[in-house]
Amino acid sequence: MFERPGRGERAVLVGVGIGHPVDPADVSEFQALAASAGAHRVGLVLATRPRPDPKYFVGSGKAEEIKACAEQSGADLVLVDQALSPSQERNLEKLTNRRVLDRNGLILDIFAQRARSFEGKLQVELAQLTHMSTRLVRGWTHLERQKGGIGLRGPGETQLETDRRLIGKRIRTLRARLEKLARQLDTGRRVRREVPVPTVALVGYTNAGKSTLFNALTGSATYVANQLFATLDPTVRRMELEGIGEVVLADTVGFVRELPHELVAAFRSTLQEAREADLLLHVIDAADAMRSDRIAQVREVLRGIGAGEVRELLVFNKIDLTGETPRAEDGADARPALAWVSAAGGAGLDELREGIARCVRPNLVKRTLRIGLAAAALRSLLYQRNAVRRELQRDDGGWDIDVELEMSEIAALTGRSGVELVESAAVPGDSLEEKRVA
Numbered sequence: 001m002f003e004r005p006g007r008g009e010r011a012v013l014v015g016v017g018i019g020h021p022v023d024p025a026d027v028s029e030f031q032a033l034a035a036s037a038g039a040h041r042v043g044l045v046l047a048t049r050p051r052p053d054p055k056y057f058v059g060s061g062k063a064e065e066i067k068a069c070a071e072q073s074g075a076d077l078v079l080v081d082q083a084l085s086p087s088q089e090r091n092l093e094k095l096t097n098r099r100v101l102d103r104n105g106l107i108l109d110i111f112a113q114r115a116r117s118f119e120g121k122l123q124v125e126l127a128q129l130t131h132m133s134t135r136l137v138r139g140w141t142h143l144e145r146q147k148g149g150i151g152l153r154g155p156g157e158t159q160l161e162t163d164r165r166l167i168g169k170r171i172r173t174l175r176a177r178l179e180k181l182a183r184q185l186d187t188g189r190r191v192r193r194e195v196p197v198p199t200v201a202l203v204g205y206t207n208a209g210k211s212t213l214f215n216a217l218t219g220s221a222t223y224v225a226n227q228l229f230a231t232l233d234p235t236v237r238r239m240e241l242e243g244i245g246e247v248v249l250a251d252t253v254g255f256v257r258e259l260p261h262e263l264v265a266a267f268r269s270t271l272q273e274a275r276e277a278d279l280l281l282h283v284i285d286a287a288d289a290m291r292s293d294r295i296a297q298v299r300e301v302l303r304g305i306g307a308g309e310v311r312e313l314l315v316f317n318k319i320d321l322t323g324e325t326p327r328a329e330d331g332a333d334a335r336p337a338l339a340w341v342s343a344a345g346g347a348g349l350d351e352l353r354e355g356i357a358r359c360v361r362p363n364l365v366k367r368t369l370r371i372g373l374a375a376a377a378l379r380s381l382l383y384q385r386n387a388v389r390r391e392l393q394r395d396d397g398g399w400d401i402d403v404e405l406e407m408s409e410i411a412a413l414t415g416r417s418g419v420e421l422v423e424s425a426a427v428p429g430d431s432l433e434e435k436r437v438a
Contacts (some may be wrong), residue, residue: 011043013044038113198360200247205297209344259301318342319341365410366389378419387405
């Protein structure tokens with residue numbers, strides 16, 4: 001056995017095509033992932049196989065080539081653009097005498113660097129420990145030092161068993177903390193659902209320009225950089241849309257090809273905004289030659305987190321690089337389905353805002369609600385929503401308020417205590433003071 005190599009930044013990248021040659025676009029993306037993690041590429045090895053080799057994934061000949069490349073370039077680690085089994089990872093490490101990291105481990109490392117919020121750090125740690133727990137099998141010499149001999153025999157457990165037990169305990173602790181956080185966040189969502197504020201979630205392949213678009217629509221200043229997974233923790237802001245008032249806009253983490261299952265599971269609570277959104281703005285890099293594949297990959301992840309049925313508006317960003325005309329296009333149901341914009345330049349954003357409004361509020365109706373003093377908090381929420389068109393104050397201190405909302409929302413509100421649906425705000429016999437709403 002060998003001492004597992006320490007960390008380093010000089011890396012040999014290994015791309016493997018299973019059943020087909022390695023796609024240059026996949027190699028470019030993997031190089032970008034490595035750069036995002038802080039690795040400096042000093043070598044590249046490409047391989048094509050009909051099926052993965054059970055020992056090295058790449059076959060013994062190609063494994064020797066990786067070893068030679070690492071020795072000649074002075075690399076500290078080997079990065080493989082595939083998901084390796086624990087045994088394949090260990091076998092490559094023993095052969096090359098260098099640390100080996102597969103695609104999943106690399107993405108987990110990037111997420112660990114980028115997490116800023118308390119919840120994000122917990123989620124990343126949970127994902128890392130879940131990934132690590134499958135790799136605690138004779139890969140490190142200290143894990144097998146249960147020695148025999150006079151005075152050394154005893155009933156104790158091996159270091160491997162100790163580490164596995166401690167990791168399991170820590171995973172249970174992290175899950176409990178995340179469940180508690182999820183309940184706290186859900187309390188905030190229930191408050192929003194009192195008078196439902198439309199929620200729009202930005203999703204898309206990483207580096208498609210989601211954060212830039214988010215800033216352009218909300219006037220925020222979230223971090224933006226030309227790198228994969230520049231922002232990890234979700235950001236939520238309110239924005240005003242003409243005719244319907246406030247809308248909640250949520251910027252979520254970017255997706256990527258073959259996103260590790262550990263991350264999808266760990267970030268399930270973070271991606272709650274996407275699952276519960278009224279509309280998904282699926283941001284696409286219009287200049288990306290692989291954009292059709294990227295759309296399919298994002299939709300696969302959305303199905304995996306339970307957001308596959310949420311209405312989607314495709315937003316083709318970066319049209320300043322393609323020469324496309326800024327515009328919005330309707331789908332078969334006469335509601336916006338496509339938008340062509342430049343988040344950096346601002347072209348097409350007005351059309352996009354109009355399209356969002358038509359998607360989240362397609363069936364507004366005008367009704368009059370009679371609200372008693374016991375439900376006064378609801379009146380404030382209606383004003384926050386910009387749903388009030390006229391208000392008449394009654395002698396009993398309550399209000400008759402003309403509102404413009406979805407019919408389903410009207411039905412939900414009239415089921416609450418202190419709220420009635422009336423035909424008209426002008427009721428005979430009442431002395432009403434009218435307050436017109438601009």
